[in-house]
Amino acid sequence: MKILVVDDQKANQIMLTGLLTSFGHEVVCASNGREALGLFEQVQPQLILLDVMMPEMDGFETAPRLKAMSGSVHLPIIFLTALDSQDTLLECLKVGGDDFLSIPFEPVVLQAKVNAHARVRELSYSIVEKNRALAWHTARMEREQNVVQHMLENALADNQLNYSFVKSYLRATSDFNGDVCLGRKGPFGNYYIFLGDFTGHGLAPATGALPVAQAFFSMAERGLSVGDMATEFNNRLYKVLPDDMFCAAIVVEMSANGDRISCWNGGMPDALLLDAQGRLAHRIKPQHMALGILSRSEFNSQLEHYFLSPGQRLVMFSDGVVEACNHKNQMIGEERFANWVTEMLDSDCSEVQFNAIVQRIDDFTGNASLNDDLSLVCLQCQPTGLEPQARSIKGYHLPFSLRVTLTEYDVRDRDPMQSMVDSLAKLDALQPHKTSLYLLFAESFNNLLEHSVLGMQSELKHEEGFERYYEERQSRIEQLQGLEIYFDINYEPNLNRLAFTLSSNSEHRFDGRCDRSTTIENDDTYGRGINLINQVADKVEWRDGGTLLYVSYSLSRPLV
Amino acid sequence: MSVTREFSADQKQLIITIKGKFDFGLVQEFRQAYSHIGDSEPLVIIDLRETEYLDSSALGMLLNMRKSLGSTVKGIHLINARPEVKRILDISRFEKMFTIA
Numbered sequence: 131m132k133i134l135v136v137d138d139q140k141a142n143q144i145m146l147t148g149l150l151t152s153f154g155h156e157v158v159c160a161s162n163g164r165e166a167l168g169l170f171e172q173v174q175p176q177l178i179l180l181d182v183m184m185p186e187m188d189g190f191e192t193a194p195r196l197k198a199m200s201g202s203v204h205l206p207i208i209f210l211t212a213l214d215s216q217d218t219l220l221e222c223l224k225v226g227g228d229d230f231l232s233i234p235f236e237p238v239v240l241q242a243k244v245n246a247h248a249r250v251r252e253l254s255y256s257i258v259e260k261n262r263a264l265a266w267h268t269a270r271m272e273r274e275q276n277v278v279q280h281m282l283e284n285a286l287a288d289n290q291l292n293y294s295f296v297k298s299y300l301r302a303t304s305d306f307n308g309d310v311c312l313g314r315k316g317p318f319g320n321y322y323i324f325l326g327d328f329t330g331h332g333l334a335p336a337t338g339a340l341p342v343a344q345a346f347f348s349m350a351e352r353g354l355s356v357g358d359m360a361t362e363f364n365n366r367l368y369k370v371l372p373d374d375m376f377c378a379a380i381v382v383e384m385s386a387n388g389d390r391i392s393c394w395n396g397g398m399p400d401a402l403l404l405d406a407q408g409r410l411a412h413r414i415k416p417q418h419m420a421l422g423i424l425s426r427s428e429f430n431s432q433l434e435h436y437f438l439s440p441g442q443r444l445v446m447f448s449d450g451v452v453e454a455c456n457h458k459n460q461m462i463g464e465e466r467f468a469n470w471v472t473e474m475l476d477s478d479c480s481e482v483q484f485n486a487i488v489q490r491i492d493d494f495t496g497n498a499s500l501n502d503d504l505s506l507v508c509l510q511c512q513p514t515g516l517e518p519q520a521r522s523i524k525g526y527h528l529p530f531s532l533r534v535t536l537t538e539y540d541v542r543d544r545d546p547m548q549s550m551v552d553s554l555a556k557l558d559a560l561q562p563h564k565t566s567l568y569l570l571f572a573e574s575f576n577n578l579l580e581h582s583v584l585g586m587q588s589e590l591k592h593e594e595g596f597e598r599y600y601e602e603r604q605s606r607i608e609q610l611q612g613l614e615i616y617f618d619i620n621y622e623p624n625l626n627r628l629a630f631t632l633s634s635n636s637e638h639r640f641d642g643r644c645d646r647s648t649t650i651e652n653d654d655t656y657g658r659g660i661n662l663i664n665q666v667a668d669k670v671e672w673r674d675g676g677t678l679l680y681v682s683y684s685l686s687r688p689l690v
Numbered sequence: 691m692s693v694t695r696e697f698s699a700d701q702k703q704l705i706i707t708i709k710g711k712f713d714f715g716l717v718q719e720f721r722q723a724y725s726h727i728g729d730s731e732p733l734v735i736i737d738l739r740e741t742e743y744l745d746s747s748a749l750g751m752l753l754n755m756r757k758s759l760g761s762t763v764k765g766i767h768l769i770n771a772r773p774e775v776k777r778i779l780d781i782s783r784f785e786k787m788f789t790i791a
Binding site (some may be wrong): 320 | 703711714740742743744747750777781
C-alpha cells in the first residue's frame with residue numbers, strides 16, 4: 131500500500147517511514163500540506179497520515195482538499211496528533227479525518243489502524259469498480275431497449291387505428307406494453323383488428339409482438355380469414371415463445387358493409403356486442419386457449435360469425451381493465467365494467483363517450499398503482515368506407531409467342547390449364563388477370579376436350595347428371611391415346627393483348643354446334659362455357675371449319 | 691382442404707369457404723359442405739376471398755346447390771369475391787339468384 135506521510139518534523143518522518151516500510155508499505159513524505167497536495171497526483175497515495183500543526187498549510191486545511199482530489203474512491207486520512215484536546219479531535223473529524231493516532235504510540239496500534247483503513251479503502255475501490263460496471267450495463271440495456279423500441283415502432287408504423295369507426299386506448303405499466311392492438315384494412319374494403327395480451331410486461335412480450343404484427347399486416351393485406359390468421363399467429367408464437375409465455379388474443383374481421391363480423395377469441399375476457407341502443411346483445415366468450423400454447427395439430431381455428439344491424443358496437447378489452455383495482459384493492463370486475471359500457475355507449479361510440487369510459491377507469495383506480503397493462507377497443511359496426519384495393523401493375527415485358535402441346539399424359543389426373551395460368555401469372559402484367567385468363571383457357575380447353583375429343587353431350591350435365599357427366603368424362607380420358615392439343619399463345623404488350631388459338635389432332639369440330647345455345651338468364655347448369663368466353667374475351671372466332679378457336683383478351687380492361 | 695364449412699355460434703349461418711381453384715374437382719367436397727344443415731333454416735354464406743380460379747362447372751355447382759337447398763335455407767350469399775371473380779358472377783347474372791355482397 132502506498133502511504134503519504136505529511137509531517138513537518140523530520141524525526142517523525144523518519145520514524146514513520148521506518149515502521150511502515152517494515153510492515154511492507156511504500157512511503158512518501160511531505161513536510162506540509164502544500165507539498166502534500168503537490169505530490170498527490172504523482173504519488174497517488176492510498177492512505178494519508180496527516181499532522182495537524184504544520185507551517186504553510188496545516189492538517190485541517192489539507193484534509194478536505196486531499197479528499198476532493200481522491201474523487202469517488204474513499205481516501206482514509208489518519209490524523210497524527212500530540213494534542214488530545216477534545217476540540218481538536220472534533221475538528222479533525224469535521225474536516226474529513228477518519229481516525230487519529232496520538233504520538234507517541236505503540237507500533238502495533240499503527241499497524242492495526244493502517245490495516246483497518248486499508249480494508250475500507252479496498253472495499254470502496256471495489257464498489258467504485260462495480261458502479262462503473264453497473265453504469266456500463268445500464269447504458270447498454272438502455273441502448274438495446276431503444277433498439278427494440280425502434281423496431282417495434284417501425285413494425286407498428288403501418289398500424290391503422292385512426293379510422294372513425296374504431297377507438298382504442300392502451301396504458302402500459304412499463305416502457306414496453308404487454309398488450310398489443312393492431313388494425314388494418316383488407317383488400318375487400320373490410321377491416322381487421324387484433325387485440326392481444328402477452329404474459330408479463332417489458333421486453334419479452336414486446337419481442338413477441340414483432341412476429342405477430344408482421345404476420346397480421348401481411349395477412350390482412352391478402353384478405354385472409356380470421357381463422358387462418360389465428361392459426362398462423364399460433365404457429366409462430368408456439369415456435370418462438372418459451373413454455374411459460376403465451377398471448378391471449380381476440381381477432382376480428384368486419385365486412386366492408388359493417389354488417390358482419392367474424393371473431394376468434396382465445397383467452398381474452400368476453401367481448402361485448404351491443405345493440406344500437408347500447409344494450410348488451412351478446413357476449414363473445416373465449417372459445418379457445420391463448421395463442422402459443424397448443425401445437426399445430428391441437429389448435430382450433432373455429433370462428434364465430436355474427437350478422438349485425440346498423441349501429442351495433444363491439445367492445446373488446448384486456449383483463450387489465452376488469453382487474454384494475456382502486457386504493458381499497460377492489461377490482462372493477464366484469465359486471466361493473468359491462469354496466470359502465472352499456473350505460474355510457476348508449477347511442478354511439480364517439481370520441482367523447484369513449485374517453486368518458488377511459489376517464490371512469492382512471493377515476494376508479496385513482497392513484498392505485500397499475501398491476502397490468504390495460505387496453506380497450508371499441509369497434510363501431512358501420513360501412514367502413516374503405517376502397518377495395520386496386521392493384522398497380524409495374525414492370526415492362528417483352529412480347530412472346532409460345533406453343534404448348536398437350537398429350538393424354540398432361541390431361542389425366544392433372545389440370546394443365548392451372549399450370550399454364552400459374553406460369554403466365556408470374557408476369558406482373560398478367561397476374562391481376564389470372565382469374566379471367568384461367569376462365570378463358572379452361573372453358574376453351576374443356577370445350578375442345580369434351581366435345582371434339584371425348585364426344586360428350588352437354589345435356590348430360592343437367593342436375594343429377596352433373597356428377598355423372600364428370601365421371602363419364604374421367605373414364606373417357608383414361609382411354610385416350612395419341613392425343614395432341616395445341617395452344618399457340620401470343621402476348622403483345624404494345625397492344626396490351628394476350629391471344630391464343632386452340633386446336634387438336636382430332637378431326638371433329640368443337641364450335642358449339644353440339645353445345646345447345648342458351649340464354650344467359652336461364653339457370654341451367656350447362657351451356658354456360660361459351661357464353662362466358664364470349665363475354666370475357668374481346669374477340670372469339672371459330673376458324674378452319676370449326677376446328678380451331680381463336681380468343682383474344684384485352685389486358686387494359688378494367689377489372690372493377 | 692380447399693372447402694371448409696363452419697356454423698356460426700347461433701347456428702343461423704353456415705359459412706363455406708373455397709380456396710384456390712373452384713371447379714368440378716371439388717364437386718363432392720362442395721356437396722358435402724352444404725349437406726346435413728339441420729332444421730335451423732340457416733343463411734348460407736359462400737366466402738370466395740381465396741377463390742382464385744373458377745370455371746363454368748363451379749357456376750353449375752352453385753346453381754345445383756341452390757336447387758338442392760331450395761327453401762330449407764334463408765338465402766345464399768356469395769361474399770368477398772375478388773373483382774375478377776365478381777365480374778364472372780355478374781356476367782352470369784348470378785345476382786338474380788344469389789345475394790352478392
